[in-house]
Amino acid sequence: DAGITQSPRHKVTETGTPVTLRCHQTENHRYMYWYRQDPGHGLRLIHYSYGVKDTDKGEVSDGYSVSRSKTEDFLLTLESATSSQTSVYFCATRLGQIPYEQYFGPGTRLTVT
Template sequence: DAGITQSPRHKVTETGTPVTLRCHQTENHRYMYWYRQDPGHGLRLIHYSYGVKDTDKGEVSDGYSVSRSKTEDFLLTLESATSSQTSVYFCAISEFQGDTEAFFGQGTRLTVV
């Protein structure tokens, strides 16, 4: 498996609190992605990064922000968590944008109560 680690793996938080999920890679891949997975919706792209400090929005970016200050780390922040953000979050990395395989992390199960 590619060197990609997500933390935490599980988290329960209260509505209205900020939450940060971390994705760490040791592959030195340029591109990093955050997806959320919900039953019946498949994998939906939240944000992605194409380099240090270079990020762009995906299809479901409202309520989320990201930061990438180092090649190896991509952070996803929920500024004020809502119950609709209860989901499984996957980080993915790829060496080139979109035309090579993406390697996924193990996922973070987030529950907002």
């Protein structure tokens, strides 16, 4: 998984609680991404970062926020979890802009009850 870890790997939480997922990389890649994967939808981009403290929204950013205070860490926060946010969340990194591939972490399975 190219030096990318995600924590926790599994989490069950209740509706309305805040949740933070962590992505940690050891590759010193500039770009970091958060995706969610749901059946029938493939991977959808939530937020991404193009440098420390530089972030932008993706396709499905509502209800999520991110922070990147260090190159190696990218945090995804569900401000008030809802059942529709039950999903598998993947972090990815990318060395540069183009034409580089992305490297994916192992994923976090989140269940909101």
